[in-house]
Amino acid sequence: MKHMAVVTLVGSAFAYLAMPATGAEMTGKEVFDHYCSYCHGSGDGPGTMQLGRSRGRDKALLTERTDLTPEYIKFIVRHGLRSMPPFVPSDLTDAKLKSLAGFLAK
């Protein structure tokens, strides 16, 4: 019966988790691709445009920056900056943030 199948799906391991619970196993690049790339991943992303406008073109793409520290990245992610909103720790967890900071603060 279809009903039985649905009940099984709702209440069991067949359900698909949209993201791992803590993200401890995600690499920094994976975290960047998942959370940041929509705004900061290309030349016409809103975040890239904003940084190009406010900091200059050489600082527009986060993945090409060499002046970012892990502490700065963590602060901005948790507090936001101007048009960028903050990311809550239930979603972009501390473990994911550590990986991300390590990836961007080359």
Add this chain to the structure above:
Amino acid sequence: MAEPLPPGVNAKRMADALERFRRVVGDDWVFTGERVASYHDPYTIPNDPMRYKAHAAVAPASTEQVQEIVSVANDLRVPLWTVSRGKNFAYGGAAPVLSGSVVLDLSRMNRILEVNEKFGYALIEPGVSYFDLYRHIQDRGLKLWLDVPDPGWGSIVGNALDHGVGYTPYGDHFMMQCGMEVVLADGKVVRTGMGAMPGNSTWQLFKYGFGPYVDGLFSQSNFGIVTKMGIWLMPEPSGYRPYLITFPREEDIEQVVEIVRPLRLNNVIQNAATIRSLVLDAALFTTKSRYYSGEGPIPDSVAKQIMADQEIGMWNFCGAMYGPPAITDALWAAIRDSFASIPGAKFYAPEDRKRQADILRHRADTMRGIPKLTEFGFLNWNGGGGHVGFSPVSPTTGEDAMKQFRMVSGRVREYGFDYMGLMAIGFRELHHVTVIVYDQTDPKERDKLNELFRLLVREAAAEGYGEYRTHIHYMDTIAGTYSWNNNALMNMHQKIKDALDPNGILSPGKSGIWPRHMRDGTKT
């Protein structure tokens, strides 16, 4: 600065509540102190830093944990402010109306429980974003399309509950929800519609079940916590043709809307199409400073230069056709012939556009359900970062559209902002959404924005236009405009609130609905 406590809750009681929350969800998922900063409204409007500030946040992983948290909150009378993912940024983000509330953050409840290709639906939890479900569908090669709003990182459940809209034929998101699971304030779990019947297999297929249809009670409300929702998905059509039609003059909006109404009512315009103003579309890919360094809104001469550079009009109508070529060819002939009567109208398909960063290329993605964040380019228009939406609803008539445009654009420009508006086409109404982009770092500009917004609400209400959705700062104000028959509707809401949530622990102040003990002004 210490986090505020809610009215009537002392530090000891709050500490007890947080300790009990930790026992439910674990130490890692109760956030206090510096870690609450992420839950503040990033685009705050009032200058009082203690307004709309959470005391803490708790993030459950299951319906059972939500039930336990609600039980603790009832025991200790601690108010919870529920968010699905907290990404409703133009309307307050994750921040509570009542300062000192504990944010009940459902981000971790992100299970995609079922995607049914045969019937075209998904059953999901509130933490599932548009990006999440899109990836899930793509990874499995399912022939289903989402309908997405502009912020792809938002919650599908949360957006539907807040009456959000998108761009495909499934653009009215609450219309497309089917079946809910809800935790009530007393901790009981109910399933709505056919979900209430044991052994039934149509929970996500038939909305109404038997008896009163209650799903609407849980939208834009504080009567329960939605922990699961069915959402209908569009079968992938056999053909897809997006288009852009531009119009050169502001006054064209009257004729455009008169043409739109019968086309939409008759489903010749199949999707939730939008008519967008010059600056809103231009701002996605360019900045004001590139064109204008003066004070206040851009003058007409600059507007004309932007139109020429960006190949857009004073108004820009983005729509799409869905189906086999025989159908889309016939629809296009009707649409093109209808709008061709407007002098200066120009017609484009994506391949006609020269720029890579282009409004039609972007909309061609969202009108087929690809989630993105491109829209937030408009925040770069003046670099100020803050934005808020003023969103009155009007009939789909040219006269109303023109009147709304004149009223809102006149005031917005008078206060020194550029008019950035869109008219989202429903079946019989327009959502006239004006985004006001402001410098959130400037207290004077925030005051100016606040004065403008309240003026817009008053003037719209005087003409019979009501907002469909609003920022947490204006929920009481907007609720006050729905006052027919001596506030009869609000009185009914309050009776429901008192019956379902007598201790007033669920999202006090949501949509202007306050618990009984906070209706005398003690809330602030």
